[in-house]
Amino acid sequence: MSEQMARMQGCSVLVLDDSDKLVNKYDHKVTVVCSYDPQGMAVRLLQEGATPPKQLEEYLVSGAGTTHLSRGHTSHMLVVGGELVLFRFASRGDCQQFRSLLHKLSGKVNSVFNLRTEDSSASQYFQFYGYLSQQQNMMQDFVRTSTYQRAIYNNAQDFQNKIVLDVGAGSGILSFFAVQAGAAKVYAVEASNMAQYAQQLVSSNNLTDRIIVIAGKIEEIDLPERVDVIISEPMGYMLYNERMLETYLHGKKWLKPDGKMYPSRGDLHVAPFTDEALYMEQYNKANFWMQTEFHGVNLVALRDAAMKEYFRQPIVDTFDIRICMAKSIRHTTNFLTADEKDLHRIQIDVEFHMLETGTCHGLAFWFDVEFAGTCSQIWLSTSPTEPLTHWYQVRCLLQTPIFVKQGQVLSGKVVLAANQRQSYDVEIDLKLEGTMISSSNTLDLKNPYFRYTGAPVAAPPGSNTTSPSEAFWSQLDAQGARNAVNLVNGITVNGLGEVDMSSTIINTNMMAIGGGANGGGPGGHQPNIHPGLISSTGRQQQQQQQQQQQQQAAVGPQQHQQQQSTTAQQLAMTPPIGCAATSTQNVAQHQLIGGAISPSLFTSPAQPILNSHHHHPGQPIHGNQFY
Numbered sequence: 179m180s181e182q183m184a185r186m187q188g189c190s191v192l193v194l195d196d197s198d199k200l201v202n203k204y205d206h207k208v209t210v211v212c213s214y215d216p217q218g219m220a221v222r223l224l225q226e227g228a229t230p231p232k233q234l235e236e237y238l239v240s241g242a243g244t245t246h247l248s249r250g251h252t253s254h255m256l257v258v259g260g261e262l263v264l265f266r267f268a269s270r271g272d273c274q275q276f277r278s279l280l281h282k283l284s285g286k287v288n289s290v291f292n293l294r295t296e297d298s299s300a301s302q303y304f305q306f307y308g309y310l311s312q313q314q315n316m317m318q319d320f321v322r323t324s325t326y327q328r329a330i331y332n333n334a335q336d337f338q339n340k341i342v343l344d345v346g347a348g349s350g351i352l353s354f355f356a357v358q359a360g361a362a363k364v365y366a367v368e369a370s371n372m373a374q375y376a377q378q379l380v381s382s383n384n385l386t387d388r389i390i391v392i393a394g395k396i397e398e399i400d401l402p403e404r405v406d407v408i409i410s411e412p413m414g415y416m417l418y419n420e421r422m423l424e425t426y427l428h429g430k431k432w433l434k435p436d437g438k439m440y441p442s443r444g445d446l447h448v449a450p451f452t453d454e455a456l457y458m459e460q461y462n463k464a465n466f467w468m469q470t471e472f473h474g475v476n477l478v479a480l481r482d483a484a485m486k487e488y489f490r491q492p493i494v495d496t497f498d499i500r501i502c503m504a505k506s507i508r509h510t511t512n513f514l515t516a517d518e519k520d521l522h523r524i525q526i527d528v529e530f531h532m533l534e535t536g537t538c539h540g541l542a543f544w545f546d547v548e549f550a551g552t553c554s555q556i557w558l559s560t561s562p563t564e565p566l567t568h569w570y571q572v573r574c575l576l577q578t579p580i581f582v583k584q585g586q587v588l589s590g591k592v593v594l595a596a597n598q599r600q601s602y603d604v605e606i607d608l609k610l611e612g613t614m615i616s617s618s619n620t621l622d623l624k625n626p627y628f629r630y631t632g633a634p635v636a637a638p639p640g641s642n643t644t645s646p647s648e649a650f651w652s653q654l655d656a657q658g659a660r661n662a663v664n665l666v667n668g669i670t671v672n673g674l675g676e677v678d679m680s681s682t683i684i685n686t687n688m689m690a691i692g693g694g695a696n697g698g699g700p701g702g703h704q705p706n707i708h709p710g711l712i713s714s715t716g717r718q719q720q721q722q723q724q725q726q727q728q729q730q731a732a733v734g735p736q737q738h739q740q741q742q743s744t745t746a747q748q749l750a751m752t753p754p755i756g757c758a759a760t761s762t763q764n765v766a767q768h769q770l771i772g773g774a775i776s777p778s779l780f781t782s783p784a785q786p787i788l789n790s791h792h793h794h795p796g797q798p799i800h801g802n803q804f805y
Contacts, residue, residue: 191223191235204234210223210276216308216395217297252266304370357389407440410426428518442514448543452538497562503534542574544560587612590616602623606618
């Protein structure tokens with residue numbers, strides 16, 4: 179890994195004393211190690227001869243905030259953190275190498291990334307993605323990771339013996355997928371401190387000859403050759419947040435003319451929605467400032483400012499697509515042809531033909547991306563109709579909602595204006611055609627409200643066309659008629675005068691909390707449960723039934739009677755009708771979002787096969803009134 183830029187031994191370090199004279203800072207020689215840092219270059223001073231190496235000092239040298247000047251052929255002076263430091267190198271070559279790094283660093287001040295990004299935002303951004311926990315959160319998104327894997331595996335022809343560039347590699351997971359698909363070499367470029375962890379994974383998996391980890395920004399690094407394929411996961415909330423897509427597009431300067439990009443296209447969907455509960459939730463927050471006697475203080479003067487602030491927050495959560503009042507508008511960005519400047523200001527003209535009457539409280543956003551490979555096309559979707567991902571969906575409220583009628587046209591525009599905080603200001607202007615009614619709002623995508631709680635998604639009010647109570651009892655009655663059997667002392671009888679233990683109702687909703695013989699798995703632990711997460715595999719009921727049958731064949735009548743007694747006790751522990759099972763043993767792995775439960779657990783009895791979108795997820799759904 180090229181994180182360590184240079185290493186110079188036998189260096190003396192001098193500083194100014196109280197009388198402004200240069201004196202040795204240490205009574206021994208030091209080794210100067212220059213390493214990449216997201217903010218510039220880290221200069222570390224190591225004590226020579228110490229085992230293990232002892233770090234004495236570290237200076238962060240940035241191109242914009244550091245003054246430096248030459249002093250003779252073997253000395254160079256820096257002013258960092260208000261301290262003047264003179265480095266006296268052992269040779270002219272070492273000094274020239276140090277100066278070369280400083281001059282190169284000065285040139286990065288005007289890099290494309292630095293010109294569009296505030297220093298504070300960049301520092302926070304790279305610090306965030308430098309944590310293993312954040313990488314884990316993304317890697318645990320089963321939909322995200324598995325879709326990328328399938329897109330690469332299904333198009334192995336695009337990777338076989340090819341040179342690949344991984345932009346924003348993070349942990350390097352996509353680089354590993356590329357190598358597994360046959361890539362000859364992958365350049366994994368990562369600007370955060372996660373680069374050192376990626377290098378550890380590459381080394382421990384014996385792939386240092388095929389995956390080259392480069393610590394640095396794609397706008398500032400150099401590659402020794404052009405690449406055949408660029409892979410990346412650059413999507414943020416509402417597709418464009420974090421402005422990582424611009425870095426992804428910047429990487430095309432290394433792409434061969436006929437090269438591939440994974441993903442190759444992104445679609446942002448926009449639809450009007452109605453949600454009175456969400457609107458009142460934000461509205462009532464601002465009403466806190468309507469108090470005239472809050473500990474003797476009148477807060478009313480700040481109520482309007484509070485109202486504006488709350489409605490400037492985009493809402494990050496998920497919802498039932500039936501709250502959408504019209505078919506979504508799609509804005510497409512072709513990553514193969516788009517320029518990064520195209521993303522500085524994105525204007526989406528909208529025209530919604532309303533499918534129902536009600537109050538439009540704002541616009542909902544989600545995105546799909548396509549992996550257009552040579553052999554197959556795979557789609558990754560964050561639509562509310564699809565399994566939940568860590569991107570969720572985003573809703574932008576109007577402070578003044580618009581009442582619309584079925585058949586009316588709601589038109590206007592959505593403008594995403596890029597800012598230097600690696601995000602966008604979202605400007606919404608809507609007008610009800612044929613009337614004087616309009617509404618607008620400007621939201622700060624950098625400051626969203628994360629509303630998702632893991633609770634089941636509620637259907638829109640008024641969705642029931644029959645009595646839910648009668649439907650429940652009718653379903654229960656029908657189930658009882660199908661499963662009608664005779665019971666003897668709570669034990670099912672198969673009609674032949676013989677107790678049928680295989681059909682006995684056994685309560686499997688009890689989860690063992692501690693250890694013990696019945697805890698499940700060796701040593702009484704739940705099988706395949708990651709510590710701290712909800713179990714993703716559950717107990718394999720088929721194996722349990724086989725084990726029960728084998729045990730029944732091996733025991734005598736007395737043991738058989740004991741099993742009957744035990745079963746009766748379990749029946750007594752069975753929850754009454756109408757109680758919901760509280761066990762999460764059967765939670766499917768793809769329904770876990772970084773350890774949280776997807777609402778799809780509670781709303782859909784079966785999930786479609788993931789990552790099998792060989793069609794566009796945004797295409798009309800036949801029989802659905804919204805499409």
